[in-house]
Amino acid sequence: MPEKKRGNALGLWFFRISLRLFGLSGAYGLLYFVCLYYLLFDRRAVSSAMAYAERRFRTFNTFRKYYAVYRLFVSQGKNLIDRHYIISGLGRFDIELQGYDRIKSLFNDSRKGVILLTAHVGNWQVTMTALEKLGKKVYLLMSPEENAAVRNSLNIDEENEKVRIISPDNFLGGVVEIMKAIDEGDIVSIMGDRSYGHSTAEVNLMGEKAYFPYSAFSIAAAAGCPVVVLLTAKTATKKYFVDISCVIEPKLTSRARKREELAGYVQEYANALEKYSGTYPFQWFLFHDIWKDEGNKRRI
């Protein structure tokens, strides 16, 4: 069943008008009321955010946990407004990029592409523009109709040569297209912190067992390309920090140890996310219980 989309046309119109009239700060101001409404009346939204809040803010009492959920909502709202701010051509954001030299040398050293492993953190769609200077095509693994906002924010259309979509609904989950993109030296962006029903590995996250998909590492190991973890955070009203310094190079030494080795790489990614959430606790928009064992048929 598709997830409920929040926000109606009138609400979005209010945000757009306040953004034009009062700028970013004015639009942010509206958020505090809207998010309070969601906190009080949208039980589903609160409960989906609570799985993360329960683990990340373990020592908080119930009231403070709800306050943390409220801050998560506000933080995500700011990200959505920022995205619209850019699409509307109202301005740009400063981007501090960490790890660019490393990714550049990866492309210089090999004719293969890379897998960019992202997560529901910060404003990854907007900060992906920071990678434009690499001059590579970026393929996003996502259903075209799944997230119209992503298409709009990245200006993806038939004319856009630089950003393309590979649909996981394609034959064999788009694997052939992914392999082709890597073979041609391009970037394939995959969301790594939610399985959407695909095969998962068990990792330790914030002191408990959690489940992340391992497909990015399995593909990278087979294709012989690195996995670059992309994490972004909003650090000021008009500034984002983009970290691409975490590079994981999956190599499977033997078939017998394949599962164990893949799980190790997924754990590295989980560690990077846990560290990130320590620094930016209100910017991991993990509105899904990844600690819940969904009885995946292929678990490692």
Add this chain to the structure above:
Amino acid sequence: MGTEGVQDLARIRKTLKELLVKDLSLEDITPEEIKDDEVLFGEGLGLDSLDAVEIVVILQRNFGLDVKDMENRKDIFYSIDSLARYVFESRKDSVSDG
């Protein structure tokens, strides 16, 4: 297809079965037990999209095939026989092109 072609196709099928069992770490099945027309994905052999990655790599490394030629060729990945025929045809094309 002449006798040589038939033999060549049989050799490719045998190699593919051996590679599949070895590289995909297929348990409880030997190369000899895989039928030529057995469906690879979903039903049949029960492979999934991550196994498809390995199959693409098998075709690249062992038969020198280019992944870009496999795009939009859903039919290739149906069974051992369809894979073998694809390898056979590709080789024939590359010989005639050369």
